[in-house]
Amino acid sequence: MRKIVALIFPALLFGGIVKAQTVESKFGVDSIKTIEHASVYQEFVKQKNYKDALPSWRYVFDNAPKFQMNTYTKGEEIMLNMYTQTKNKAYIDTLMMVYDQWIKYFKDHARYGEGYVIGKKGFNLYRLTMGDEARTKEAFGYLNKSFEMQGSKTHPNTVKMLFAVADDLLKKNQVSKDEYIQLFLKVTEYAEKGKAQAAKPEPYEDVKTTTDALFFNAGVADCATLNGFLAPKFEKEPGNVEVLKEIARFLKRSECTDLPLFTNVAEALYKAEPSAESAYNLAIMFLKRQEYDKTEAYLKEAIEKGTDPLDKAEYYLRMAQISLSKKQFAESKKHAVEALKLNPNLGAAYLNIGKAYAFASKSYGEDDFDHASVFWVAVDKFNKAKQVDPALADEANGLIKTYSQYFPSKDEAFFRSVQAGDSFKVGGWINETTTARFR
Numbered sequence: 436m437r438k439i440v441a442l443i444f445p446a447l448l449f450g451g452i453v454k455a456q457t458v459e460s461k462f463g464v465d466s467i468k469t470i471e472h473a474s475v476y477q478e479f480v481k482q483k484n485y486k487d488a489l490p491s492w493r494y495v496f497d498n499a500p501k502f503q504m505n506t507y508t509k510g511e512e513i514m515l516n517m518y519t520q521t522k523n524k525a526y527i528d529t530l531m532m533v534y535d536q537w538i539k540y541f542k543d544h545a546r547y548g549e550g551y552v553i554g555k556k557g558f559n560l561y562r563l564t565m566g567d568e569a570r571t572k573e574a575f576g577y578l579n580k581s582f583e584m585q586g587s588k589t590h591p592n593t594v595k596m597l598f599a600v601a602d603d604l605l606k607k608n609q610v611s612k613d614e615y616i617q618l619f620l621k622v623t624e625y626a627e628k629g630k631a632q633a634a635k636p637e638p639y640e641d642v643k644t645t646t647d648a649l650f651f652n653a654g655v656a657d658c659a660t661l662n663g664f665l666a667p668k669f670e671k672e673p674g675n676v677e678v679l680k681e682i683a684r685f686l687k688r689s690e691c692t693d694l695p696l697f698t699n700v701a702e703a704l705y706k707a708e709p710s711a712e713s714a715y716n717l718a719i720m721f722l723k724r725q726e727y728d729k730t731e732a733y734l735k736e737a738i739e740k741g742t743d744p745l746d747k748a749e750y751y752l753r754m755a756q757i758s759l760s761k762k763q764f765a766e767s768k769k770h771a772v773e774a775l776k777l778n779p780n781l782g783a784a785y786l787n788i789g790k791a792y793a794f795a796s797k798s799y800g801e802d803d804f805d806h807a808s809v810f811w812v813a814v815d816k817f818n819k820a821k822q823v824d825p826a827l828a829d830e831a832n833g834l835i836k837t838y839s840q841y842f843p844s845k846d847e848a849f850f851r852s853v854q855a856g857d858s859f860k861v862g863g864w865i866n867e868t869t870t871a872r873f874r
Contacts, residue, residue: 461499462499463498463499472494475491476489476513477509480512483516488509489517492509496510500540504537507536510533511534515530538553550581550588550589551581551585553577554582554589557573557574557593558593561578571604575600578593582594587628591638591639591641594622595645597618597622598622598649599649601615605653615653626639627643657689658693666696668682669700669703674703679703682700683697683700692720692723710740711741712737712746714736718731718734718737721733722757734753734757737750748781748784751777752771752774754770755767755787764864768864771784771785771791772784785816786816789814799863804850808859811861811869812865812867813838814842815867817831817832818831842872842874843871855873856871857870
């Protein structure tokens with residue numbers, strides 16, 4: 436190593452004598468030691484031998500803080516890995532010192548200056564101290580400051596983490612609902628501009644997807660709140676198709692389709708772009724008004740124009756639900772089956788079929804046993820619904836409890852020579868094979 440340094444160092448001074456003050460300010464008091472230790476720790480870092488890298492790295496960090504930015508980027512790597520290996524919180528504190536000194540000596544760096552480093556500081560502080568409320572608030576302050584300083588140039592990971600921390604603090608009542616909403620609007624604007632302007636829009640799309648999911652699960656997106664910040668967006672750009680789609684998605688996701696804003700957006704979007712999505716928006720609007728003929732007409736158009744299987748499954752499910760409400764039970768099943776062909780995990784379609792069977796029980800067969808046997812296949816569908824979509828378990832279990840009490844009795848089954856566990860066919864438009872069991 437000393438031979439390597441001996442070759443390198445004269446070359447640095449070739450062509451003239453460097454003033455002692457300049458050398459000292461950058462290389463420290465002993466420039467040879469600085470270069471030697473820098474070479475040593477960098478070689479250990481390449482080998483991922485972070486423990487042995489520490490002494491030489493610390494010498495450069497303490498004695499030549501202006502030497503090179505590598506001191507801080509490699510210092511960050513060393514501290515993160517040492518913490519991972521040992522779980523010693525002292526390495527977190529040292530990591531924070533690394534960021535502070537990085538800012539002190541390289542804050543004006545064009546790309547990796549103060550705003551960028553503060554963002555990294557907040558990102559890793561939160562990540563490494565999750566559950567510590569005081570540290571979470573501290574991390575939020577750093578992330579927020581980074582976003583304020585860098586604006587559209589903020590790294591997407593910083594912005595995504597900023598909103599995740601805000602969401603955490605909202606749950607702990609450390610961030611107000613209004614602060615949370617205002618931050619969401621800023622992050623949304625950042626992500627939308629990034630998607631439109633960046634050569635690689637994917638990171639900005641990820642920010643948008645993540646923050647949208649957090650926002651809607653936070654319980655602050657009531658209809659009045661949504662109307663308050665979406666109506667001005669519509670008024671500002673009533674002809675912008677992307678804005679219209681975004682507003683429509685927000686309102687549908689929050690079940691705010693009763694708002695006049697949704698009507699205005701749905702009609703404007705269909706006029707500008709009569710696509711499957713815009714036709715579906717109009718269908719939802721007319722469904723809320725209980726204008727079923729118009730609802731079905733726009734749903735059929737959405738199905739004809741739709742290309743995305745999951746979207747089309749949703750359109751068919753809506754058709755099934757309308758047919759169910761009109762007591763067109765066979766038709767309701769037909770639409771639900773089409774939905775399941777496109778999305779086998781659509782538990783709501785199984786619930787719909789089960790309800791269609793249960794509601795139609797009195798019209799099947801000739802006697803009480805025939806009527807009651809339909810509840811076997813209805814309950815089968817409710818069980819299938821919660822199997823494919825556990826989120827529907829509560830609703831499915833309620834329906835199972837309700838309709839299981841209407842199963843045939845053993846006495847009724849006796850006259851049909853049906854015993855518990857037998858395979859049994861329910862015919863007609865239902866056309867299902869089930870297993871006999873009794874109330």
